[in-house]
Amino acid sequence: MNYFSSDFKLGILGGGQLGKMLLSDTRKFDIQTYVLDPSDEAPCKIACDHFFKGDLMNFETVYNFGKLVDVLTFEIELVNLEALAKLEEEGLKVYPSPKTLKLIQNKGIQKDFYIQHSIPTANYKRFPNLKSVVVDILDSKLKLPFVWKCTEFGYDGNGVKVIRQISDLDNLANVECIAEEMIPFKNELAVIVCRNPSGDIKTYPVVEMEFHPEANQVEYVICPARIDDKVSEKARAIALTVSEKFNHVGLLAVEMFQTEDDEIIVNEVAPRPHNSGHYSIEASYTSQFENHLRAILNLPLGKTDSKVAGIMVNLVGESGFSGNVIYENIEKILGWDGVTPHIYGKKQTRPFRKMGHVTIINENISEARRIAEDVKNTIRVISDKLNN
Amino acid sequence: MNYFSSDFKLGILGGGQLGKMLLSDTRKFDIQTYVLDPSDEAPCKIACDHFFKGDLMNFETVYNFGKLVDVLTFEIELVNLEALAKLEEEGLKVYPSPKTLKLIQNKGIQKDFYIQHSIPTANYKRFPNLKSVVVDILDSKLKLPFVWKCTEFGYDGNGVKVIRQISDLDNLANVECIAEEMIPFKNELAVIVCRNPSGDIKTYPVVEMEFHPEANQVEYVICPARIDDKVSEKARAIALTVSEKFNHVGLLAVEMFQTEDDEIIVNEVAPRPHNSGHYSIEASYTSQFENHLRAILNLPLGKTDSKVAGIMVNLVGESGFSGNVIYENIEKILGWDGVTPHIYGKKQTRPFRKMGHVTIINENISEARRIAEDVKNTIRVISDKLNN
Numbered sequence A, B: 001m002n003y004f005s006s007d008f009k010l011g012i013l014g015g016g017q018l019g020k021m022l023l024s025d026t027r028k029f030d031i032q033t034y035v036l037d038p039s040d041e042a043p044c045k046i047a048c049d050h051f052f053k054g055d056l057m058n059f060e061t062v063y064n065f066g067k068l069v070d071v072l073t074f075e076i077e078l079v080n081l082e083a084l085a086k087l088e089e090e091g092l093k094v095y096p097s098p099k100t101l102k103l104i105q106n107k108g109i110q111k112d113f114y115i116q117h118s119i120p121t122a123n124y125k126r127f128p129n130l131k132s133v134v135v136d137i138l139d140s141k142l143k144l145p146f147v148w149k150c151t152e153f154g155y156d157g158n159g160v161k162v163i164r165q166i167s168d169l170d171n172l173a174n175v176e177c178i179a180e181e182m183i184p185f186k187n188e189l190a191v192i193v194c195r196n197p198s199g200d201i202k203t204y205p206v207v208e209m210e211f212h213p214e215a216n217q218v219e220y221v222i223c224p225a226r227i228d229d230k231v232s233e234k235a236r237a238i239a240l241t242v243s244e245k246f247n248h249v250g251l252l253a254v255e256m257f258q259t260e261d262d263e264i265i266v267n268e269v270a271p272r273p274h275n276s277g278h279y280s281i282e283a284s285y286t287s288q289f290e291n292h293l294r295a296i297l298n299l300p301l302g303k304t305d306s307k308v309a310g311i312m313v314n315l316v317g318e319s320g321f322s323g324n325v326i327y328e329n330i331e332k333i334l335g336w337d338g339v340t341p342h343i344y345g346k347k348q349t350r351p352f353r354k355m356g357h358v359t360i361i362n363e364n365i366s367e368a369r370r371i372a373e374d375v376k377n378t379i380r381v382i383s384d385k386l387n388n
Helices: A017-028 A059-066 A081-089 A098-105 A107-116 A130-138 A229-246 A288-296 A330-334 A365-378 B017-028 B059-066 B081-089 B098-105 B107-116 B130-138 B229-246 B288-296 B330-334 B365-378
Strands: A009-013 A032-037 A050-053 A071-074 A124-127 A146-150 A160-163 A177-181 A185-195 A201-203 A207-211 A218-223 A250-259 A264-270 A309-316 A323-328 A339-343 A354-362 A380-383 B009-013 B032-037 B050-053 B071-074 B124-127 B146-150 B160-163 B177-180 B185-195 B201-203 B207-211 B218-223 B250-259 B264-270 B309-316 B323-328 B339-343 B354-362 B380-383
Touching (some): A009 A017, A017 A288, A017 B017, A032 A059, A059 A081, A081 A098, A098 A229, A107 A124, A107 A177, A107 A264, A124 A130, A185 A229, A218 A365, A229 A264, A330 A339, A330 A365, A339 B017, A354 A365, B009 B017, B009 B059, B032 B059, B081 B098, B098 B107, B107 B177, B107 B229, B107 B264, B124 B130, B130 B177, B185 B229, B185 B288, B201 B229, B250 B288, B309 B365, B323 B354, B330 B339, B354 B365
Parallel strands (some): A009 A032
Antiparallel strands (some): A146 A177, A207 A218, A250 A264
16 A cells, blocks of 8 residues: 555544644655544644544544545544444444444443453442432442542543542532542553554553642653553553453553552553653654554554653643633743643633643653653743633 | 744745645644745645745745745745845844845855855855856866856756866856865765854754765765764864854754865855754754744754764655656565654655655664665655656
8 A cells, every 4th residue: 555645545533632743744754634623723724634624423424524535543532433333344444443442432331341351450330320329329339439430521530530428429410430449559650552453563661640749630741650660561561461452453542550569450541642642752763643653554663662761741721811822931941951842723721721731851861850840830821811 | 922822923935845844843833834835736735824826036926925924934045035135124034034045045155255254165266157167177277177066046966066077068057157176075064053043053963974885976864973073073163153154043054074184164055954954853852943943933942962863865766767656665664663754745756856755763873874774775766657
């Protein structure tokens, strides 16, 4: 197959920042791209060859879009599965496969899958709605505290909440959900696995999510994780097993916990480029985006080793600001060695909206961590207007 | 000045591969771009915000385009200087300045400039046309052999020829030119300097152009150059002097010869991202394109050190093939560690047309060199049709 400067067409469902960073590599290889997204202001609108506006959950829209391309992928899981399944049935290459996506899209099904394949994961119980969770607590069938997760449509911390008392359930949506045992953990880790249809498979190094000690929010994604080699090896091995069981093509980001006893248990997966792999653009021999592209086109996978240590800091909209975005002090952080901001192209900021990220690379991981903290304390995503 | 996700507009004259690689960084920072190019099939047509088709040498076209933007730069020197000068006069930020470009665009003026500023360069003589060169040879005022260069519109080896006998002048254009003394040299080197309007200045490491032993064509650009540290330091110092004398803003690629006596003499310069800096996308902390952007926006310059050794191989159209391009064996080279092809997006190949390049990175420069040779011997830029 001739992909380069040819008539070949790659379709991407979703036109957000992940797609935008993927387009950087389709451009590098001059691969023709078609993008579908509901928003006229999608970050992918420029840099793709053809942009289509439409609903990713609508069967007809996704099906008709798929008919235009030779290979179809997605940068967001919330897409119409039935359309993907029909397209695949009709012979279109859809990567990752809708069969894989079906096992992942719903967190209840995903958890059942881990149990079925003896993949270590936290204990859980599935519930059809919030009401039945309350009933179980009152009947003492469910012990507090636990982690509540809605099974679908959750993202970026939405749809996940620690429940310590019944009143913590107030204001949660009355939807299908799971209650998961709270696991005390030392570290939250992630491993990105890439795999092509020929079965070539590679893992990226283990990364570590460092949390803010008080706010309990991920502040830094650090590569390599500052953990024991044995724990790293175990995490990579488990990630490989998860990938094999899902039989996925493309990238699979496997999020895991390292328990107090150095056990590794799987939290959840994402079948696409992932926030925990953004550091790879600057730090790795091959970025996660290029490897996603190589994988879905059944090209050989690129080397996943790092050239230098990499740390990523998310840029989210500052609380209290909504409106035209201003990246305060961005000139300042650009003056520091190895600091690269990525601006996703959203013109409007809102509190906690993901607006970009900053990568810090350095030969020395401690030095990178020091600069990352300075970056975090210096740049602010604000706007020309304070919230009412 | 707020450049990021704002109303700020950057104009780029020329929409070729250099512009395309620059757009990769304007996208990363979400800086709005306007591009002018004569071709509807320019590699920059997608990924810029607004594309305009027009003649870069036409005063009105360039002037009117310049009126639309806040900062204007170019990725090709062959642009209408008068329009740039008028725009600058009227207050537009044009980087590099037309004053600098004027000293570079014509090779005769460029050579005079070196002499005037005591910058070491090969001896030369300026001629208004080819006929007067012949007269000088016949009058024994000009000794054979020498290097003929047309003063304007030469590029990629066009417009340069070694003259060993009068008949070598046959078929050369009867245009303004220079005759330059042939300098026996050990190495052809280059240093890229970047400088912003505040006067921040940084040099990239010295790179070495390795020639094919028989064909006398550059085969590999190697970073760092495999030369003595003292020679490297001298080359960087001379490049800095050249940059200061030109008082340029943006990038300046300084091509130099290392003579048999380890003297450094300046060959020529280019006031823009340059083929000799393409390795920087993968190998450097900050690519030449990002640093060009930082420089012309008066942002702090990024670190120019390398993370790993880098070697670049140009991809040019194979002799004998014209038509729809095919990159033969590209899947094969993608299977080797640290190998990244860049495909410029030209759909049609022609003999010797620059179609792309491949970067090879490795911790070990000898290993990189070995892989580069394999790349060179493996990939071929052909087409579905043989030439008549």
